[in-house]
Amino acid sequence: MPITLGQIARLVDGQLHGDANLPITGADILRDARAGEITFAENARLADQLAASQAAAVLTPPEFEPTGIPYITVANVQGAFSRIVAHFRPPLVDRHSGVSPAAVVSPTARLEPNVTVHPLAFIGDDVTIGPRTVIHAGARLMAGCRLGADVVVFPNAVLYEKTVVGDRVLIHAGAVIGAYGFGYSLVDGRHQLGAQLGHVELGDDVEIGACSTVDRGTYGATVVGAGTKVDNLVTIAHNCRIGRHNVLCAQVGIAGSVTTGDYVMMAGQVGIRDHLDIGERAVLGAKAGVMQDVPPGESYVGSPATPLQQQKVIQVAILRLPELKKQLRDLAHTVARLEQSLAPTPPAENA
Amino acid sequence: MPITLGQIARLVDGQLHGDANLPITGADILRDARAGEITFAENARLADQLAASQAAAVLTPPEFEPTGIPYITVANVQGAFSRIVAHFRPPLVDRHSGVSPAAVVSPTARLEPNVTVHPLAFIGDDVTIGPRTVIHAGARLMAGCRLGADVVVFPNAVLYEKTVVGDRVLIHAGAVIGAYGFGYSLVDGRHQLGAQLGHVELGDDVEIGACSTVDRGTYGATVVGAGTKVDNLVTIAHNCRIGRHNVLCAQVGIAGSVTTGDYVMMAGQVGIRDHLDIGERAVLGAKAGVMQDVPPGESYVGSPATPLQQQKVIQVAILRLPELKKQLRDLAHTVARLEQSLAPTPPAENA
């Protein structure tokens, strides 16, 4: 599906600067674009990288006018580039709809109109599923789950009993929602599992990444607030109440009964101990080991985590530790020399 | 299902202090309890939190007699609270038993009485399954697995060939037992996979969390000892011998051929390098990076991990590093001043 640069400018409703008849053979990001392809660059800082690229043309915002390469300016660069990519590699259209005869759906489950259930999915007793929701192959919805509208449950994701899922939620492949909380008491030398009477609630627009886990509450709900996005391999323990519009990057681990405010950001591999409170709009840096409450709006990094400004000073000081040791040693020599220069000739003897 | 406080006291066989006719509409933990609900508080330190709660009544142990709220005292608070929660939200009863016709069970598998196999589960050749064991939807038991009695394998868990599972084991959704060990040798510039002739053995009462992995031994068994509890997203590598009654919190990673004694505790995100020995009742703090053997009974934290007492001193010292630098600078000034005050007027000239 080659196409000319002029046709692309019309496709994205952009302003063309260059030869409208230039043939374009594909679209790729700046790092990967080959000869003949169109790419995009969102700001002038990419000018050098663009000059080194083999790309035949580039999409830019109006404020960046590159030299030496034909370009098209548009207001929303990424949106426009998506349309171009979709021209060259049209997204697959799922030809399937309705409930596959190769799925297993309990007779007591209640599916609203236009639900799609793919082959080999399992829908347990008394499950309810909202309109237009899609359940992919191998997904398991155990008894009593309630799903909203326009939800997508990807292949092999598992929802334990009574999981509650809002509208427009995405649950990626291999995610496990509602497994037992990890709470034990030691009785006669054996770890005895605590109560597992609760469940999980995912708010509207929540996204759960591949192979991430959210454990059920002990007696009530573990909650993930509306709009919160969870990356891959994250674990959220029992009784947590994650706020709205949080962003939890990959491999974050949150222990039991943690609460977070809205718009909290956690970078990759953060760990939070149990029963802490993370304030609204707090930011936790990559690999932070959070051992105390974090006030709203604060940035914490390090392990144990403390405020970012403090850690910056400490990190610089740690890198200079060997130098500090040397300075101390030198100073000790100086002092020893001073002492010696004074000691051998005590005033009494001088007198 | 509203109920009076007096009925609840009888349900849990507790001592009522307050109005027996008070209607109770639900049960929830202290943090989440709403007006009309009953909650629980296990000690007097929660008195302030209880006073701030909207709960209508509270369950306490005999030694904590709260004021300003009706209460019921019982010896086992959590056990009693579980019974109350179960009254308000009765647990689901699985109406299914026996082997689903929508499961795939090899004709050479041998199932003891009262085994339940849910739809779309897969039981391979020569697998044996003990009495009352439950295999949930989508679980895969590859050829030659041997499972004990009263085991539960949750949806989509996978057991590779010849996995041996004791009695009363729980394997949560998405867990993978017996995948290949990660052992390679570099031959002619390519990483060549080592032998994969071993398998995994899980002792009685072991619990494996969601999306956790235990790799098979190279030639023999990777062993998880009886009573050991493993949280979500944990990985135990090939040839490990984990002791009995260990507790491994979420996202712990244990490299190959590690051995641990009994009653070892590992907090979240701990990493242990290969071939180490972790002594009985050792405790590894959150995010510890263990690079050497840990003696029995010791607590190690930090990365690289060292004894807790040492790390406490070090952590304090690190936080005070900027101050230390300043002290050193001040001292250097003082010494310089001293030197100068001595140097310009040597005794000889004074004389």
Add this chain to the structure above:
Amino acid sequence: MPITLGQIARLVDGQLHGDANLPITGADILRDARAGEITFAENARLADQLAASQAAAVLTPPEFEPTGIPYITVANVQGAFSRIVAHFRPPLVDRHSGVSPAAVVSPTARLEPNVTVHPLAFIGDDVTIGPRTVIHAGARLMAGCRLGADVVVFPNAVLYEKTVVGDRVLIHAGAVIGAYGFGYSLVDGRHQLGAQLGHVELGDDVEIGACSTVDRGTYGATVVGAGTKVDNLVTIAHNCRIGRHNVLCAQVGIAGSVTTGDYVMMAGQVGIRDHLDIGERAVLGAKAGVMQDVPPGESYVGSPATPLQQQKVIQVAILRLPELKKQLRDLAHTVARLEQSLAPTPPAENA
């Protein structure tokens, strides 16, 4: 299947030193070998451990001649030991081949000769699968996937749309290839998911561990180079280009758009921030938190990670921090004493 030591020597084509009629009842690694069993020891450093073992005989390389125990010498010890283990515990032979009638295979999928599809696997529209490839129970290949020859997809692994897989690739149970990249932009207080038009490409001989995830590219491919081995619970984010013959140990997390050269090694629980470049043959130590590019051939450790030599000095300095504090305090006392010894009797007053 007991066997004599002489028969074992012939089986592995080795040189026997000891009683050919000695009966051998099994084979196990040095740590685990019981009386009557044969084990192996690859070098003389294991002599003490061997002397303490109950093993009845041992396999060694020609340069290690142990005393007090019958032994067989062979050039390739591990290879020979594998053959002995296989004698005592013959590997299972999969009796199944062809496409199971209990699998779901799209009519538009194209399978080359000798493909095996196990029960309850799902092969979507337009998928192509190369010769001798094996798809295990519960694996999901979404529409448009292209798999090479001699690939093994283990139970319950998931490949999203259009995943491209080379020859001889192993994808372990629970792995998820091609889920959405974790890229959002904040629009009117909501995190809006970025484009998901790309896919994943796994080169020849790649191995992906259990429950590991590789996210699709935003517009193009996320690439894992030929010969690269990925352990369990690893996550590789969108747009990454991992080089050839890399080794990524368990629980490594790589953020978006990272590139690596060939033969890079990452130990367990390493984290790499987005858009970094890791040079050829670089080595990243366990738990390293990589916040900057790593030059080719360099070893980085720590968090934030810096060169190994620097970190070694720093680690020693940190462990001695309390001592450093004490030295500074002592020196301050000495200086104070010096000051005092000079100050009370100023020359002026003496005069």
